[in-house]
Amino acid sequence: MKIGILCHSTYGGSGVVAAELGKQLARRGHQIHFVTIGRPFRLDSYQHNVFVHEVNAFHHPLFEVPPYFLTQVNKTVEVMRRYQLDLLHAHYAIPHSVGAHLARQILGKHVPVVTTLHGTDTSLVGAHQEFFAITSHGLAVSDAVTVVSNFLAQQTRATFSNQRELKLIYNFVDSEVFKPGNDHVRKSMTRSGESLLIHISNFRPLKRAVDVVEVFNLVRRQKPCRLILIGDGPDMPLVQRRVGQLGLNNHVIFLGQQDAVAPILAAADVMLLPSCCESFGLVALEALSCGVPVIATTAGGIPEVIEHGQVGFLTGVGDIEKMAEYTLLLLSNNELRHKMSVQARQHAINRFNPEYWVAKYEEVYRSVLNQ
Numbered sequence: 001m002k003i004g005i006l007c008h009s010t011y012g013g014s015g016v017v018a019a020e021l022g023k024q025l026a027r028r029g030h031q032i033h034f035v036t037i038g039r040p041f042r043l044d045s046y047q048h049n050v051f052v053h054e055v056n057a058f059h060h061p062l063f064e065v066p067p068y069f070l071t072q073v074n075k076t077v078e079v080m081r082r083y084q085l086d087l088l089h090a091h092y093a094i095p096h097s098v099g100a101h102l103a104r105q106i107l108g109k110h111v112p113v114v115t116t117l118h119g120t121d122t123s124l125v126g127a128h129q130e131f132f133a134i135t136s137h138g139l140a141v142s143d144a145v146t147v148v149s150n151f152l153a154q155q156t157r158a159t160f161s162n163q164r165e166l167k168l169i170y171n172f173v174d175s176e177v178f179k180p181g182n183d184h185v186r187k188s189m190t191r192s193g194e195s196l197l198i199h200i201s202n203f204r205p206l207k208r209a210v211d212v213v214e215v216f217n218l219v220r221r222q223k224p225c226r227l228i229l230i231g232d233g234p235d236m237p238l239v240q241r242r243v244g245q246l247g248l249n250n251h252v253i254f255l256g257q258q259d260a261v262a263p264i265l266a267a268a269d270v271m272l273l274p275s276c277c278e279s280f281g282l283v284a285l286e287a288l289s290c291g292v293p294v295i296a297t298t299a300g301g302i303p304e305v306i307e308h309g310q311v312g313f314l315t316g317v318g319d320i321e322k323m324a325e326y327t328l329l330l331l332s333n334n335e336l337r338h339k340m341s342v343q344a345r346q347h348a349i350n351r352f353n354p355e356y357w358v359a360k361y362e363e364v365y366r367s368v369l370n371q
């Protein structure tokens with residue numbers, strides 16, 4: 001199939017899933033055309049069958065801001081014409097589902113549109129009055145809509161009173177890339193006897209990154225350890241201030257945005273994910289695949305990814321004492337940590353392997369093409 005993928009290329013799970021899916025589909029012989037504003041960061045090297053069509057900004061003095069949406073639709077139409085695309089796959093409802101629909105209307109041909117919802121597109125963004133009508137329309141005109149967790153399906157139905165089928169296709173992880181073992185990185189980050197905690201996010205308020213610092217502070221009182229923070233975002237100044245207030249500057253490593261997180265993840269002992277909402281928590285799955293147990297909250301779809309007591313531990317949102325307790329339990333019990341690490345990787349491979357879930361996307365593609 002010739003598939004056009006519209007996605008966000010900024011740091012975020014939806015762009016990661018779109019890029020990883022595109023790479024997997026390309027390996028399975030499909031021709032994949034990304035139409036994006038900027039290059040998705042997980043598409044860092046050449047791969048056969050993967051094409052990237054970057055949307056250019058069009059500056060004109062009359063426009064307050066460049067109308068990226070329209071230039072992306074225009075580029076999509078051009079790509080559809082030039083390559084005779086069979087279908088469009090929109091990742092993140094806003095604006096990609098409506099953009100894909102508009103592109104096919106301009107082309108004058110019913111090219112099926114599949115939309116994958118990732119979470120914030122229908123919870124935070126689409127639920128807002130400013131985007132509600134257009135998000136509902138995007139869902140209604142899509143030929144198929146997929147969701148990354150059962151939680152997200154329920155939440156979307158409740159928000160949009162939408163009775164259409166929402167097909168569950170879990171996110172997946174490439175266990176050949178996200179794999180255990182990185183002594184080199186670990187040695188460069190820790191002193192002898194120190195454990196390594198990690199948190200990766202876009203530091204938006206819903207990630208509750210300050211909780212990570214609070215947990216780390218409690219753990220450090222009892223166990224020598226360091227914390228790696230990867231990513232950047234609006235809460236970073238709060239996090240930096242709290243790290244300074246607690247006198248932890250020499251124990252927290254701020255790595256900022258990183259494209260290749262697998263080797264760093266693999267160096268950690270435990271991942272912390274204290275989010276107050278999360279439709280799936282891809283970063284937790286990537287940690288599991290590296291054999292890193294995850295301490296997270298029971299928010300949203302996280303329990304669909306993390307089995308409490310098997311591959312990590314779950315707590316209520318904001319329960320930093322319990323998170324610290326579980327972290328200490330893992331750090332002070334090598335046998336338990338090793339057992340959970342093995343189970344974590346096995347769980348990621350068994351439940352979230354690309355072959356199974358990418359085939360599910362192919363099924364959806366075939367069904368809309370046969371409609």
Ligand code: GMT
Nearest residue numbers: 012013014118119120278279280281282
């Ligand atoms: O978490 C974010 O803020 C980024 C967001 C996105 O849309 O890029 O991530 C969402 O999609 C990911 C991939 O499906 C999921 O793993 C994340 O859980 C989800 N984020 C939220 O629901 C908050």
